Amino acid sequence: xxxxxxGATSGIGKSTAIEFAKHGYDLIITGRxxxxxxxxxAFLTKQYSVKVLNLCFDVRDEKQVEAAINSIPSEFKKIDVxxxxxxxxAGLAPIQDGKLAHWEQMIDTNIKGLLYVTKHVAKILIENxxxxxxxxxxxxxxxxxxxxxxxxxxTKHAVDALNKGMRIDLxxxxxxxxxxxxxxxxxxxxxxxxxxxxxxxxxxxxxxxPLKPEDIAETIYWMASRPAHVNINDVIIMPTIQAxxxxxxx
Numbered sequence: 001x002x003x004x005x006x007g008a009t010s011g012i013g014k015s016t017a018i019e020f021a022k023h024g025y026d027l028i029i030t031g032r033x034x035x036x037x038x039x040x041x042a043f044l045t046k047q048y049s050v051k052v053l054n055l056c057f058d059v060r061d062e063k064q065v066e067a068a069i070n071s072i073p074s075e076f077k078k079i080d081v082x083x084x085x086x087x088x089x090a091g092l093a094p095i096q097d098g099k100l101a102h103w104e105q106m107i108d109t110n111i112k113g114l115l116y117v118t119k120h121v122a123k124i125l126i127e128n129x130x131x132x133x134x135x136x137x138x139x140x141x142x143x144x145x146x147x148x149x150x151x152x153x154x155t156k157h158a159v160d161a162l163n164k165g166m167r168i169d170l171x172x173x174x175x176x177x178x179x180x181x182x183x184x185x186x187x188x189x190x191x192x193x194x195x196x197x198x199x200x201x202x203x204x205x206x207x208x209x210p211l212k213p214e215d216i217a218e219t220i221y222w223m224a225s226r227p228a229h230v231n232i233n234d235v236i237i238m239p240t241i242q243a244x245x246x247x248x249x250x
Contacts (some may be wrong), residue, residue: 183237
């Protein structure tokens with residue numbers, strides 16, 4: 001079994017790679033940070049004795065995506081699971097004060113990047129004629145909108161719609177499509193959103209118990225490990241202390 005995981009250099013993506021390796025999957029791990037990919041590769045191969053292929057590219061660049069996917073050697077082409085994990089939030093400002101660079105970064109990563117990877121990997125799944133499973137990382141922000149979340153919420157609403165569209169389009173090929181939509185998860189997410197301001201990022205999770213990346217990774221593996229006749233279309237997963245995007249018990 002082979003799983004391709006985007007954004008595997010940290011957070012949910014890294015934990016997902018570890019979770020699948022625990023269950024004997026060989027892995028194709030992708031990300032923009034070559035050194036982190038190499039470190040994860042070394043850990044997985046030593047700890048779990050699985051085969052691991054690194055693909056270093058930026059999902060926002062369609063040419064890079066195409067070249068990377070086309071470079072996959074035949075022994076790794078029998079992909080069973082694609083986890084579209086790469087994504088981010090940038091900024092937290094009202095619409096009139098938003099930075100264009102932040103908007104473009106989120107749209108290019110969360111929507112276009114997901115589409116580029118899916119387009120090229122889906123072709124492989126179809127050619128393999130063995131079904132397969134695409135699991136998309138959404139967010140509670142794709143189910144509701146909160147103050148100053150405007151563009152990020154819009155991109156995750158797009159992921160929600162794309163997940164449903166993929167499910168329809170890939171049905172004739174026997175390819176499963178699922179989405180997992182987390183609430184608050186403590187990763188590098190807030191550090192990235194606040195342009196590296198670690199102190200501000202820490203305050204997001206102050207005095208609460210958020211989800212851990214491992215919680216989401218376990219959910220993703222659970223979705224992928226259901227029997228052949230079962231497709232989990234959509235899951236919303238929240239920490240106990242969070243009722244919705246803005247109601248948190250501190």
